[in-house]
Structures are given as structure tokens and as C-alpha cells.
Amino acid sequence: MVGDQRGGSKALLTAAGLLDDAEYNVEFKEFTSGPPLLEALGAGSVHVGGVGNTPPLFAAAAGRDFQVVQAATYGGRGDAIVVPEDSDVDEVADLDGATIAVAEGSSANYHLLAQLAEAGIDYEDVEIKNLQPADALGAFEGGYVDAWAIWEPYTSQAEQDAGARVIADGETLANGYNFQAASTEAIEDEATAAALEDYVSRVAEAQVWATTHQQEWADAWSSETGLAPEITLAAVKNRDVEVVPIDDALVASEQEMADAFDGAGLIPEQVDVTPFFSDRYDESSLAAAEGAR
Numbered sequence: 001m002v003g004d005q006r007g008g009s010k011a012l013l014t015a016a017g018l019l020d021d022a023e024y025n026v027e028f029k030e031f032t033s034g035p036p037l038l039e040a041l042g043a044g045s046v047h048v049g050g051v052g053n054t055p056p057l058f059a060a061a062a063g064r065d066f067q068v069v070q071a072a073t074y075g076g077r078g079d080a081i082v083v084p085e086d087s088d089v090d091e092v093a094d095l096d097g098a099t100i101a102v103a104e105g106s107s108a109n110y111h112l113l114a115q116l117a118e119a120g121i122d123y124e125d126v127e128i129k130n131l132q133p134a135d136a137l138g139a140f141e142g143g144y145v146d147a148w149a150i151w152e153p154y155t156s157q158a159e160q161d162a163g164a165r166v167i168a169d170g171e172t173l174a175n176g177y178n179f180q181a182a183s184t185e186a187i188e189d190e191a192t193a194a195a196l197e198d199y200v201s202r203v204a205e206a207q208v209w210a211t212t213h214q215q216e217w218a219d220a221w222s223s224e225t226g227l228a229p230e231i232t233l234a235a236v237k238n239r240d241v242e243v244v245p246i247d248d249a250l251v252a253s254e255q256e257m258a259d260a261f262d263g264a265g266l267i268p269e270q271v272d273v274t275p276f277f278s279d280r281y282d283e284s285s286l287a288a289a290e291g292a293r
Contacts, residue, residue, distance in 0.1 A: 002199070003037040003049025004028045007153065007225040007232075009180075009203055015220030016209040018202045024195040032132045035059075035105035038181060041066050047186040048196055050203070052107030052151065053177040057258045060276045061267035067187060067278040070180035070200035070285050071250060072207050075240035076170030078152030079111040084140070085163040089147065092119040092168050098146040099127040101136040104266075107174070110257050112149035113264055114173040123264045137162065153227055153235035160231050175253045176240075187280075197281050201288035204243045208292035211241045243289035246279045 004010050010028045013019045019026060029046055031037040034055030040046050042064030056068055081100075083089045089098065092115045102108050113123055129136075129145055133154045140148045141162050150158060158164035170176065180200045186192045210217040218233035225232070244250065255273050262270045 001046040002028050003046035007221045009050045011224035012206045016206040018206050033103050033106050048182040054107045054110045058105040061271045065184045066181050068179045068181045069281045071246050072178050072243045073176045075176045076174035078238040079170030079174045080155040080166045081149050081168045082158045082164035083147045096121050100147045101129045101131045101145040102149040104130040108149040111170045111174045115168050156231045156234040201284045204285040204289040205292040208289045245282045246277050251277050
């Protein structure tokens with residue numbers, strides 16, 4: 001059982017034709033974002049799932065049982081803070097006291113935290129509305145929030161459908177990591193672990209495919225999500241995808257994020273993220289990515 005998000009692994013693997021010859025059954029279960037996906041993973045409802053750079057940190061702090069087993073960076077340009085076109089807000093420093101929509105525990109949550117800190121604004125000095133993307137879009141279009149912290153393809157959707165302006169993106173502040181996380185139970189089962197290794201290698205291959213077949217991926221993404229092809233193509237072009245190893249530098253970057261959340265009082269206690277990251281499938285995933293170039 002694979003946890004997925006709209007327009008995520010299922011759409012990507014299907015578009016790249018990389019599920020056709022799998023020697024095991026792959027069943028997908030869709031979630032609105034990473035935090036509920038990892039909650040289901042910890043509860044044993046799914047074996048593996050794709051999430052952004054922040055949900056594993058909250059899951060680790062909550063003591064959930066999982067490990068990140070595959071990684072890619074999508075770059076930070078797709079992570080954005082947007083405001084209405086006619087807003088008086090021109091930069092992050094103008095958000096002091098603002099009402100901001102964000103899915104708590106998502107990659108957008110860290111990007112918002114980092115941008116506010118960079119601008120000298122305490123997280124507690126803004127009013128946070130914890131909203132999943134569909135609800136946040138409605139609140140944004142209805143004028144119920146002053147800004148929205150989001151990721152692709154919702155960034156491009158906000159720009160094209162809601163006339164949003166991007167006042168900051170994550171190119172310099174967000175690591176852009178995207179992960180496949182697996183339950184410890186799945187990793188420890190010999191047959192499931194073998195399927196996992198093959199599955200995450202296919203994900204790595206598909207991620208490279210998406211960079212070399214941008215229009216094909218945008219069309220498939222559009223078909224899967226119902227978003228206009230212009231939106232998904234803009235989202236694809238906003239991502240600089242590279243499959244990367246789960247190494248000391250990656251873990252250190254994630255630890256820095258976890259420490260920032262702890263400093264802001266957003267996780268229950270300081271957490272060492274190292275045990276929640278494993279390089280066990282690096283060799284096969286990186287080989288699959290290299291073979292797809």
C-alpha cells in the first residue's frame with residue numbers, strides 16, 4: 001500500500017510507464033498532504049509514501065515509526081508565499097500581524113517560518129490559519145487571509161487562477177527535498193523490503209524522466225489533478241529535480257529545520273532526526289536515476 005498525494009507518485013510513475021512490469025501489486029491511497037500520510041504510515045495503514053521536507057520532522061517528534069529511504073531535491077522556487085494582486089503587502093517584512101494560511105507540518109510551514117525569521121518577524125506575531133490547500137485556496141480567494149504559504153502546483157494555480165503575487169520563494173531558504181518514507185514494519189519484512197527497494201528505484205527513475213519529458217509530465221499531471229495544463233507546465237518548470245543520496249549533508253539540513261521548529265515551539269520537544277533517515281536504498285535509487293538520464 002502506497003500513500004500518495006494528488007498528482008504525486010501514482011501519476012508520475014504511470015506517466016513514465018514505470019508500473020507496467022512491476023512484479024508486485026501496488027495499491028495507492030490518497031492523502032491531502034504529508035502529515036496525514038505519515039500518520040497513516042505510522043499506524044501501519046500504508047507501507048511507503050511520498051512527502052516533502054517537513055512532515056518527517058513532525059512525525060519524528062511525535063515518535064512515529066518510519067524511515068526516509070529515498071530522496072530528491074525539487075529546488076525551492078516552487079515554495080512560495082503569495083498575496084492577492086491588490087494587496088498592500090510587497091515583501092515578507094510587511095506580514096507582521098497578518099493572517100496567513102498554511103498547512104501546518106508541511107514544507108510550506110518551514111518555508112514560512114524561515115522567511116519570517118529572515119524578515120525579523122516572530123512566528124507568534126502572525127495569525128496562522130491551518131488549512132489544507134483546497135480550503136486555503138477558498139480562504140485566499142474569499143479574502144479571509146492576507147497571505148498563503150504553499151508549494152507547487154498550488155503556487156502556479158494561485159498565480160493563474162486567483163491572480164496571486166509571489167512575494168517570496170524558497171530558492172535560497174528551502175532545501176527543496178522530497179522524500180519516500182517507509183514504515184519500519186515494511187522495511188523489516190524481507191519480501192516487502194525487496195519490493196520497497198524496487199519501488200523507490202522506480203520513483204527515482206520517474207523523477208529523472210519528468211525533467212526530460214516536461215510537457216508529457218505536465219499533461220499527465222493535468223489529467224490526474226484536473227488543473228489546467230498551463231498550470232501544471234508552469235509548476236514543472238518551477239522544479240529543478242535531482243535525485244540525491246541520503247547523506248550527512250541532507251540529514252544536517254533536516255536537523256537544522258527541526259531545530260528551527262523546536263525554537264519556535266512548533267514541535268513538542270527537540271528531536272534527533274538521524275535515526276529516521278536511512279541510506280539503505282541509495283545505491284539502487286541513484287543507479288536507477290543515472291540510468292534514466
